Amino acid sequence: MVLVVDVGNTRIKCAVYELDILKATFVFTENEVENNLKNILISYPKVTDLIVSSVAKALTFDLQTISNDLNIHFVSNLDSFPFENKYTTPKTLGVDRMILAAGATLLFPGKNRLIIDAGTCVTYDFVDEYDNYWGGAISPGLRLRYASLHQFTAKLPLLSLEEPSGIVGNSTNQSIHSGVVNGLICEIDGFIERFKQQNENFTIILTGGDAVFLAKRLKNTIFANSNFLLESLNQFFQYKIKND
Ligand SMILES: Nc1ncnc2c1ncn2[C@@H]1O[C@H](COP(=O)(O)OP(=O)(O)OP(=O)(O)O)[C@@H](O)[C@H]1O
Ligand SMILES: CC(C)(CO)[C@@H](O)C(=O)NCCC(=O)O
Ligand SMILES: [K+]
Numbered sequence: 035m036v037l038v039v040d041v042g043n044t045r046i047k048c049a050v051y052e053l054d055i056l057k058a059t060f061v062f063t064e065n066e067v068e069n070n071l072k073n074i075l076i077s078y079p080k081v082t083d084l085i086v087s088s089v090a091k092a093l094t095f096d097l098q099t100i101s102n103d104l105n106i107h108f109v110s111n112l113d114s115f116p117f118e119n120k121y122t123t124p125k126t127l128g129v130d131r132m133i134l135a136a137g138a139t140l141l142f143p144g145k146n147r148l149i150i151d152a153g154t155c156v157t158y159d160f161v162d163e164y165d166n167y168w169g170g171a172i173s174p175g176l177r178l179r180y181a182s183l184h185q186f187t188a189k190l191p192l193l194s195l196e197e198p199s200g201i202v203g204n205s206t207n208q209s210i211h212s213g214v215v216n217g218l219i220c221e222i223d224g225f226i227e228r229f230k231q232q233n234e235n236f237t238i239i240l241t242g243g244d245a246v247f248l249a250k251r252l253k254n255t256i257f258a259n260s261n262f263l264l265e266s267l268n269q270f271f272q273y274k275i276k277n278d
Pocket of ligand 2: 043126127128131
């Protein structure tokens with residue numbers, strides 16, 4: 035069994051897999067990480083391997099201290115990935131984006147793949163049908179958009195996510211909701227439109243903390259798979275075992 039750990043910018047998500055079978059998922063914050071991981075390992079004593087993708091600052095404790103007999107692997111840009119990396123600054127590419135690209139490469143072979151991860155940031159990543167990874171785009175996620183409107187102005191309140199009443203916001207709050215929510219939906223619809231015009235034989239994957247909320251509101255029918263990063267970590271782990 036493997037415990038996959040996604041240390042995101044805001045939260046930590048993990049899952050236990052037995053080969054391709056998802057046994058359990060967990061979400062917690064950084065200060066709870068040590069206790070949570072210990073408890074997961076007590077509940078799942080058959081876990082032999084831990085695979086960690088982190089885009090956050092270093093964890094405040096040493097993972098190795100939670101168990102002596104675990105194999106712990108931190109994904110890094112130095113690993114070998116199942117795609118050809120065409121990014122011009124591969125050393126600064128986020129490992130979360132590399133894992134998403136790896137998962138899409140392994141799970142949807144022979145397709146032009148667009149992975150949209152709507153988390154703290156929204157990332158767009160493109161892997162072509164020949165398994166070349168080209169990069170994509172980074173923009174602010176929903177919560178970040180609300181927070182930055184408040185933080186960088188004098189007058190705008192800090193609001194939390196709410197369905198806008200329409201495109202035309204008729205108050206300060208409604209204008210903010212429309213700008214943030216409708217703005218991101220138009221952005222994602224726009225990226226998808228361009229991608230579809232330029233590529234045949236494609237697949238689009240939508241994931242991240244806001245995926246379910248956004249999927250229902252997009253013009254294109256795209257199913258949200260909130261666990262795609264965790265699934266991709268599991269796929270990457272199996273790929274590593276085969277190729278090491
Ligand atoms: N408890 C929560 N804390 C923070 N964000 C949440 C929470 N529940 C839902 N969300 C939504 O999820 C989004 C953050 O997504 P996610 O949890 O995937 O981010 P993350 O942990 O920073 O991961 P990543 O760094 O991979 O984007 C926010 O924009 C927010 O709207
Ligand atoms: C864009 C984020 C913050 C998304 O989590 C992460 O992938 C990251 O820190 N990336 C580094 C920059 C890059 O991917 O080019
Ligand atoms: K993200």
